[in-house]
Amino acid sequence: MFGVPRLADFVKAYDVRGTVPDQLSPAVAQALGASFAEVVAVPDGSAGIVIGHDMRPSSPELSAAFAAGVTSRGVDVTMIGLCSTDGLYYASGALDLPGAMFTASHNPAQYNGIKLCRSAARPVGQDSGLAEIRDLAQWMLDGGSGLAQPVGGPGTVTTRDLLGDYAAFLRGLVDLSGSRPLKVVVDAGNGMGGHTVPAVLGTGAGLPALPLEVVPLYFELDGTFPNHEANPLDPANLVDLQAAVRAHGADIGLAFDGDADRCFVVDADGDPVSPSAVTGLVAVREIARARAAGDTDVAIVHNVISSAAVREVVLEAEATPVRTRVGHSFIKAEMARAGAVFGGEHSAHYYFRDFWFADTGMLAALHVLSALGEQERPLAELCAAYERYVASGEINSTVTDQAAVVEQVRAWAQVRGAATDELDGLTVTSPDGQSPTWWFNVRASNTEPLLRLNVEAADRETMQDVRDELLALIRSDATAPAGDHNGSTTGSSTSSTTSSTTQDAGDAS
Structure with missing residues (x-):
């Protein structure tokens, strides 16, 4: 039904993230597994590869196909099954093996993806092997042949449960035994937090009880996300947690994204902590x-x-x-x-x-x-x-000629005598001696025709003035606002969503 997909469309700068099955299918996963073994495991002399997956309906099949690709290249596989992304990183570090995590994080149910790492959880990205993995897999899918058969025959597949080891390791880094009793509401968003929180914060992995009363929200693993999107970066997805914290008189609320590698915090009043x-x-x-x-x-x-x-x-x-x-x-x-x-x-x-x-x-x-x-x-x-400053949260605008608009912003800054740097996009800081102080960053998305704006200032009025002036400038040539989920402007930014549905926030935005 679907032709051979173009991997460059969904093998991004830092991971794989595509729709199932038209982009990410078992055949694609198998090709990526074989190429991952060839590009990473074999040259590094790795003893094998560890693979984990989240709760999405497609994850078990895709991870099994990836494992078949790996073993076809003579490399052994350790399957750890359901885990959070940081659980996979733990396995990669503790076992000293390269790893593959099948997840699309907070993305909608039709997506899945793969996060790859070398041994000891070292990242694999566009400039550290992912481009080679993509190109080799594309060659295989396009009918390429001629890879030498592995000398020792195919690799083996073993299974291992590391949830308890992961939980014990984290507890060993932070001692909560002397804490006063705390009531904690946790919103897992039907994601992997529902698997890891009982193990780490509770007794689900056989560890001693902590002085915590955990009130669970949406701990049922369900990759269709029936309650709300598993993206706490969007304030709309914190509403249930905030209400539950207030209703239960809790001390704190925690929200995890779909693969439970990010954690968001709200205080006893339900207000987000940036x-x-x-x-x-x-x-x-x-x-x-x-x-x-x-x-x-x-x-x-x-x-x-x-x-x-x-x-x-x-x-x-x-x-x-x-x-x-x-x-x-x-x-x-x-x-x-x-x-x-x-x-x-x-x-x-x-x-x-x-x-x-x-x-x-x-x-x-x-x-x-x-x-x-x-x-x-x-x-x-x-x-x-x-929480010392007032921030806008990340505001996205659809802009056709991103570079030209950034140059307009640079000219705006120069007229005002503001300092600039280009470490990541354009960061502009208020002139020395000016009060109230402010700064902002505007940077282009790597994957979409968007400019992302973040503004912070010493007070609300200054932040709003700078924000509004810049948005007027940016959007004067913009087609429309995009993903303008403006985060709370109280205290530091409580974060706002990016409009990208194909990348984890902060990964490749």
Whole structure:
């Protein structure tokens, strides 16, 4: 029914993300598995590959087809079944194997995808093997032949359950045993949080009970997402969590995305805590932890969209802030280069040196719970030190000639004497000595004709003035607003959705 798909249409900069079955079919998955083995496992001398999958209806079949491709190249496979993306990263790190995670994260039910990594959860992206994997798989699908048969014959497939090991490992990094009792509402969005939260925060994996009363929302694994989209970056998908936190008189609410690698936080009033504030809070804890272990030169990585408060908090803790581009491959590479103990993104991806520099929302959640439980103040009060500015959230505009509009924004900045840099898109900072202070970043999407705008300022009025002036400029030649899910403008950005349905927020936006 479907012809041979063009892999370049859905093998993106950082992962695979396409519709099933017209783009991502078992045949495509098998070709990608064989090419992953050829490009990554064989040259690296890996002992095998580990594969996990989420709860989407197509995931078991696609992951089995991928495994068949891998074993056809003489490489062994360890199947760990249902897991979160950070559960796959744990397996890759603990077993020292390359990995493949079948998930489309928060994307709608008709999508699926693959996140790939080398051993120790090292990322595989466009510039680190994914382009070669794509091209070899396309050659196979187009009828290419001639790959040498593996000397030792096909590889083997074994199964292994690592959920308990994953949960124990995370608990070993954050001690909650001394916490005051906390009531926690968790919205899993019918995603993999419904599988991992009972294991990590509860007794589902046989671990001792923590001083937590967990109120579950939508823990039933269902890749059709019957209750709401598993994308907490969109404020509309936090409404049920916010209502439940207030109704139950909970201390905190947590929301996980579809593959449970990102965690969003709301306080006891149901108000979102910005990912930048979570980054600041966890950074301070990880800095202290590293110092206690004898580290003297401690670095924290954050992306260009993170609140200015993150840099300030890190400097106040006498550590080194390292600013980098948006996207997990950039964060991970910069963390490895700087030996950073922690990294955070505005999209609620949190990265830890002690987790192979990979991202895990669950470990960030444990840190927030520990910080809340070791003192008596409510979460809003605790986080006030990290919520210092007012942010717009990410606002998307459809723009045909992105480069021309960015040049107009640059000219706008020059007239005002503002400082600029181009680490990732165009970042403009208010002139020295100007008060109230402000900054913004405008950058083009890698996958769509969009410009993404983030504005932050010392007060609401300034933020709104800068935001509105820039939107008028950007949209003067724009066809229409796109994905204008403007995040809350109280405190730092509570984040807003990107309009892309084919990439995880913060991965390739």
